[in-house]
Amino acid sequence: MKKNRTLIRTLILLIMVAAIGYTFYINFFKEDEVVSKGSTAPNFALTELNSEDKFTLSEQKGKGVIVNFWGTWCEPCKREMPFMNELYQKYKDQGIELFALNADESEFSVKKFVSDYKLTFPIAIDKDQEILNIYGVNPLPTTFFVSPDGKVKRIVTGQMTSTSFENYIKEILPK
Known part of the structure; x- marks a missing residue:
C-alpha cells in the first residue's frame, strides 16, 4: 500500500x-508564428475549391496579393464579398491576386456560399485552420495585403468598406 x-x-x-x-x-x-505588418508573409499552398489548381503564395511574387480569411456564417464577411468580387475583377489584370481562405467549414456550405454570391476569385478551405493559426487570425474577417515583394503591407481585422478595400489594393499594386 x-x-x-x-x-x-x-x-x-x-x-x-x-x-x-x-x-x-x-x-x-x-518562436512566435503570428504574422505582423512588415514581416514576410508565410508561404502556403492550397488546392482551389472548384478546380485542381493549387494556389501557392510564393508563386505570386511580383503581384499584390490579398489573403482574406472568412466564414459562411460571418455577417461582415457576407457584406464584404460582393465588393471584393467586383474590385478583384477591376484589378486582377493590373497584377492583383485575391485568395479567400474559408475557416474549415464543409465543402458543401462553402460551395453554396460561393455560388450564391457568384464569386470569381480563388477560394480554398483551410482544413484544421492551419494557415489561419500561422497567420494569427482572430476574428473573422481578417485580410492581409501583401506587397509584390512578399511583405505584409496591411492587416485589416473586421469588415472593410468598398472604398477602404480599393485604397488598400492601390497600396499593393505592382509598379
Whole structure:
C-alpha cells in the first residue's frame, strides 16, 4: 500500500514537472508564428475549391496579393464579398491576386456560399485552420495585403468598406 502511494506521488510529480517545463518552453523558447505588418508573409499552398489548381503564395511574387480569411456564417464577411468580387475583377489584370481562405467549414456550405454570391476569385478551405493559426487570425474577417515583394503591407481585422478595400489594393499594386 505504501509502495503504491509513493509510486503515484512520484508519477504526479513527474507530470507536474513536465507540464511546467513545457510551459516555460512555449513561453520563452518557441518562436512566435503570428504574422505582423512588415514581416514576410508565410508561404502556403492550397488546392482551389472548384478546380485542381493549387494556389501557392510564393508563386505570386511580383503581384499584390490579398489573403482574406472568412466564414459562411460571418455577417461582415457576407457584406464584404460582393465588393471584393467586383474590385478583384477591376484589378486582377493590373497584377492583383485575391485568395479567400474559408475557416474549415464543409465543402458543401462553402460551395453554396460561393455560388450564391457568384464569386470569381480563388477560394480554398483551410482544413484544421492551419494557415489561419500561422497567420494569427482572430476574428473573422481578417485580410492581409501583401506587397509584390512578399511583405505584409496591411492587416485589416473586421469588415472593410468598398472604398477602404480599393485604397488598400492601390497600396499593393505592382509598379
